[in-house]
Each structure stands twice: as C-alpha cells, then as structure tokens.
Amino acid sequence: MSADAAASAQGAGWALRPATLEDVEEIAFAELELFPDESWNVFQLAAEIEHPSRRYVVAAEGPQADGALLGYAGIMLAGDVADLHTIGTRRESAGIGRALLSWCEEQARAGGAERMLLEVREDNARARAFYTAAGYREIDRRRGYYRIRGRHIDALVMERPLT
C-alpha cells in the first residue's frame, strides 16, 4: 500500500491489513454479493489465503481494520508476473478499490514481479474503467472464457508494468 493510499484509507475511517483465515467467511459473503455468478466458496478462499504464492488483503472499518469488512483482493505470484485473482469492495467510489490494488501491486513488486496481469469480463464496464484509470491496458481477449447461465462472455486480459 502506498503512503498516499494509507493516508486516505485512515482519513476515511478504514484501513487495510493482510487477510487471515478468520476473514474467509465474511469474504465468502462478499463474493456472493459482488460475483453472484462466479463466487468462490469458503474452501476455495481458505486455500487461496493459505497458499504460499498468494497475497491477500482486506479493507475493513476502523484504523486497525478490525471492523466490518469493506473489501478484499488477492494476487498469485508467478516469477516475473503476478496475477490479480480477485478484487472487490462493498463501498464503491470511496478509494477502497484503488488502495487494494496498490497494496497488491506493491506485494507483487516485493515478490519479484515486473508486471501484473488480470482478467475482466467484457461486460464489466465499471471494473474496466477502474483498471484503465490505474494504468492497465488490454493485451488479449479470451473468447467465451466466462460461461454464465448458458451465455458465453469474453474475458479481456489487461496488463500493467510494475517496474
């Protein structure tokens, strides 16, 4: 998390901290709210948080981030590349997404990554605008990557250099 992100987070009454297994249940509820078509369950989330190549963060109310869960994000480290596995917030347009993404980018850099990759549904205009504002650009399209209730939706692959 950058100094700017940390300052704005505290100013707004919330903060970030690394995710723990105790967060899994609440993250699973947030997944159902934010990704009703493709949510991860508690077992998948626990495996992610415990995995040595993953880095997960939560945003929560309070200066110590010990209050209600407001958002979460996680990456996979894979050599010189990191993959953004998930990101979401229950309180939109409050800077939480940007703070979570900055935290992930710093963890990726610290883990040796030179670029971050992510996939986003083509029909998720808000997330695409969010990533574009954060410096990501589209580098590929995976046709029919998402299968939602019989519909095939493309995934856009986006990338940002971290160096």
Ligand SMILES: CC(C)(COP(=O)(O)OP(=O)(O)OC[C@H]1O[C@@H](n2cnc3c(N)ncnc32)[C@H](O)[C@@H]1OP(=O)(O)O)[C@@H](O)C(=O)NCCC(=O)NCCS
């Ligand atoms: C995408 C998401 C994480 C963005 O988080 P957020 O906390 O709302 O975003 P922020 O408040 O940090 O916004 C950061 C910047 O992104 C851009 N942005 C955010 N929402 C936007 C929108 N609807 N339209 C255009 N730009 C937008 C702006 O540049 C914004 O900066 P500004 O507030 O200074 O203008 C959030 O909307 C979310 O959780 N969506 C549901 C889950 C999801 O789709 N996750 C992504 C899956 S790939």
